[in-house]
Amino acid sequence: xxxxxxxxxxxxxxxxxxxxxxxxxxxxxxxxxxxxxxxxxxxxxxxxxxxxxx
Numbered sequence: 923x924x925x926x927x928x929x930x931x932x933x934x935x936x937x938x939x940x941x942x943x944x945x946x947x948x949x950x951x952x953x954x955x956x957x958x959x960x961x962x963x964x965x966x967x968x969x970x971x972x973x974x975x976x
Contacts, residue, residue: 926951927966932958 926946929936930953937954952959 925966927964928953928961929964930956930958931960931962932956936964 923940923942924946926939926941927936928939928951933953933956935953935955939951941951950959951961953961
């Protein structure tokens, strides 16, 4: 499942959520610190794991 980074617009805390695509599309993310739903998704890097050939 993908990791998404958010910043709370209320308390300015940055947090990471592991969400399914359906959960992400719903957009019902709440800040774990203050409970506000006024969050902004941040642009972040990603890692792709692939099978290695030996």
